[in-house]
Structure formats: C-alpha cells, structure tokens
Amino acid sequence: MLEIQVKAVDPIERLAGKVALVTGGGRGIGAAIATELALQGASVVIGYNASHKEAEDLAAALRDKGLKAATIALNTGSSEQIRSGFTAIAAEWGGLDILINNAGISRVAHIEEMSEELLDDMLAVNVKGVFLAIKEALTYIRAGGRIINIGSISSDYMPYRGNSAYVMTKSAVAGLTRGLARELASRQITINNVQPGRVETELLRYTLGGEFERARSQTPLGRFGEASEVAHMVAFLCGEEAGYVTGANLRVDGGVSV
Ligand SMILES: NC(=O)c1ccc[n+]([C@@H]2O[C@H](COP(=O)([O-])OP(=O)(O)OC[C@H]3O[C@@H](n4cnc5c(N)ncnc54)[C@H](OP(=O)(O)O)[C@@H]3O)[C@@H](O)[C@H]2O)c1
Structure with a gap:
C-alpha cells in the first residue's frame, strides 16, 4: 500500500531562522508582506522612506506578539542609502535570506x-532601486536565498491612460x-516577480482616480x-516548497488579466 508521509509544519516554523528585508514595508502591500x-x-526588517512612524508601529506590534x-x-531612490542599509542589516543580523523589492511609486x-x-522619480524607485538593491543584497544573501519583486499585471495587460511610464518601469522589473x-x-x-492586479491601497486610489468604483465592478471576482x-x-x-520556482511572473489579480 502507498505510504503517505504526514508532515505537520507549524506556520511559525515555515520561515524560522530566515532574515527578510521588505522595502517600503511600513504601509500598503509591503506592511502585509x-x-x-x-x-x-x-x-x-521593515524598510521605510516617508512612513517612519507606521514602520515603527508595525514592528512594535509584531514584537508585542x-x-x-x-x-x-x-x-x-538613493544608491547611498541602499549601500549603507544592506551593510547595517548584515552587521545586525549576520546576513540575509529574503529580499522583497516592494517599494514603488506611481505618477x-x-x-x-x-x-x-x-x-526620473519613477525610474529611480521602480527600476534602478530594484536593480541596486538586488546587486547589494547579493553580497550578503545566502544559498537558498529568495528575491521577490513586486511588479504589476499592468506590464502585460490593459494599462490605464496616463500610466505608460509606470507600466514601462514594471515591464523592466x-x-x-x-x-x-x-x-x-x-x-x-x-x-520571481509577483504581479498584483488591483489591490486597495493609496497607490490604487491615486492611480484610478475617478475610475475607482468602475474598476472594482469590472474585476471578475467583483x-x-x-x-x-x-x-x-x-x-x-x-x-x-517553492525551491523550483524561478524567473516566474505570478499574477494575483482576481481574474482581471484573463
Ligand atoms: N495597489 C495595487 O493595486 C498595486 C498593483 C500592482 C502593483 N503594485 C505594486 O505594489 C507595490 C506596493 O504598492 P502599494 O499598493 O502598497 O502602494 P502604497 O500603499 O502607495 O505604498 C507604497 C510603498 O512604497 C514605498 N516607497 C515609495 N517610495 C519609496 C522610496 N523612495 N524608498 C523606499 N520606499 C518607498 C512607500 O514607503 P514610504 O511610505 O515609507 O515612503 C510605501 O511603503 C508597488 O511596487 C506597486 O507598484 C500595487
């Protein structure tokens, strides 16, 4: 008879011992990650630019648990801060296992x-910042490391009018x-490149403007x-479990791109 191995992995053990940096981790999708x-x-390690207080509050709430x-x-957007940031993380945590390039802006x-x-603002954060963060991380990241970029489905699917430059940056990623x-x-x-569709954050509200409610109703999952x-x-x-997944664009979009 076929023998099935039952493995119970406590969710809190799944990434135990891993050191992760999330850029733009103080709010929005980055905070959830x-x-x-x-x-x-x-x-x-929660990276922040403007959202210092939000990042501190989130870190405190997590430590409290x-x-x-x-x-x-x-x-x-600053190559100098990227360099010094990775040096500081490596000194404090002894290396890095996971880099999440989440920081992004839309204009x-x-x-x-x-x-x-x-x-230039968009290119600096959405493209050059991603490239330089990966380049710097590679000095410290250990074998078995994971790099995950947060792209966008808009690089392949129905960009909104006025969004072409943003789409160009996400296609570069x-x-x-x-x-x-x-x-x-x-x-x-x-x-890997995780491509969100329309996720309710400040960035989406800004990007959609007056189209916000219409876009919600046009999303297949409603x-x-x-x-x-x-x-x-x-x-x-x-x-x-994802050790064999690399170079993939993975959409999380409620069916918007089908
Ligand atoms: N929401 C969506 O529907 C959607 C769809 C597709 C892709 N995305 C992508 O998902 C990612 C997160 O977006 P979001 O929706 O969560 O947007 P958001 O709520 O506007 O958050 C943007 C994040 O990026 C950070 N950021 C901006 N400029 C930065 C800089 N110069 N240095 C470091 N961090 C910086 C912000 O940090 P501070 O506040 O500290 O500056 C903030 O944490 C972005 O890459 C975005 O392009 C979002």
Whole structure:
C-alpha cells in the first residue's frame, strides 16, 4: 500500500531562522508582506522612506506578539542609502535570506504632460532601486536565498491612460527577473516577480482616480484584492516548497488579466 508521509509544519516554523528585508514595508502591500513573513517565523526588517512612524508601529506590534521585527530607513531612490542599509542589516543580523523589492511609486500623466522629473522619480524607485538593491543584497544573501519583486499585471495587460511610464518601469522589473533567474541559479537563489492586479491601497486610489468604483465592478471576482492576498503568494515563494520556482511572473489579480 502507498505510504503517505504526514508532515505537520507549524506556520511559525515555515520561515524560522530566515532574515527578510521588505522595502517600503511600513504601509500598503509591503506592511502585509512584512506581517505575513514575521507570522511565518522570519526575522523581518521593515524598510521605510516617508512612513517612519507606521514602520515603527508595525514592528512594535509584531514584537508585542513575540515575533521578530526591526526597522531601517531605506530610501530605495538613493544608491547611498541602499549601500549603507544592506551593510547595517548584515552587521545586525549576520546576513540575509529574503529580499522583497516592494517599494514603488506611481505618477499618472499623459506623455505630453509627464515631466522629466516625475519620470526620473519613477525610474529611480521602480527600476534602478530594484536593480541596486538586488546587486547589494547579493553580497550578503545566502544559498537558498529568495528575491521577490513586486511588479504589476499592468506590464502585460490593459494599462490605464496616463500610466505608460509606470507600466514601462514594471515591464523592466519583469525583464530583470527573467534575466537574473539564469544568473542567480548557480548560487541556488531564486527570483520571481509577483504581479498584483488591483489591490486597495493609496497607490490604487491615486492611480484610478475617478475610475475607482468602475474598476472594482469590472474585476471578475467583483472586488479589489487585499494586501494580505499578495502577501500569501510572496510567503509561499519564500519557503522551501517553492525551491523550483524561478524567473516566474505570478499574477494575483482576481481574474482581471484573463
Ligand atoms: N495597489 C495595487 O493595486 C498595486 C498593483 C500592482 C502593483 N503594485 C505594486 O505594489 C507595490 C506596493 O504598492 P502599494 O499598493 O502598497 O502602494 P502604497 O500603499 O502607495 O505604498 C507604497 C510603498 O512604497 C514605498 N516607497 C515609495 N517610495 C519609496 C522610496 N523612495 N524608498 C523606499 N520606499 C518607498 C512607500 O514607503 P514610504 O511610505 O515609507 O515612503 C510605501 O511603503 C508597488 O511596487 C506597486 O507598484 C500595487
């Protein structure tokens, strides 16, 4: 008779012993990811730029539950802060296992009205910051490491008008993910691109503007996603079970792209 191995893994043991950095972890999708990784046992470093208080409050709330969390000022638009941030994390935690490139910004304007300054802001955080964070992390990340970028389904599907520059940045992240999957495989490091659809955060409200309610009703599942639903996909990719998944674009979009 077939023998089935029953393995009961306590959720808090799943990522035990792992050190994870979540950029832009103080609010929105990043806060949900930081929370989920901590709940699954990781030591979570919450990177923040403007949301210092939110990041501190989240870390304190997690520690209050007996989980491991700390914060770090990490403006991913600054190569200097990226370098010093990773050095500080490695010194404090002895290395890194998981990097979540979540920080991102959206600036909506038709191409004729998109200033070079706004374009540079988006390129700095959404593209260059992701590239440099990965480059810096590779000095410290251990074998079996996980890199997860937060892209967007908009790089493949129905960009909103005025959103072309944002879409360009998220397409760059998808390309970078595929390219690096090959480069990093020999080090047993996986890299994937989680692509949320419409998740109810400040970024979505800003991007959709007056289209907000219409977009909700046009989503096949009839609702926007919750940040925790993206976080669960990310947490899965961080675990051992996802060891053979690399270079993938994984949509969490309520069916919007089908
Ligand atoms: N919501 C959606 O529907 C949706 C859909 C597709 C993709 N996404 C992507 O999901 C990610 C999170 O977005 P969200 O919806 O949670 O947006 P959000 O609520 O506006 O949060 C944006 C996050 O990015 C951080 N951030 C912005 N500029 C930064 C900088 N220079 N350095 C470090 N962190 C910075 C913010 O940190 P501070 O507040 O500390 O500055 C904040 O934590 C983004 O990459 C976004 O493009 C979102």
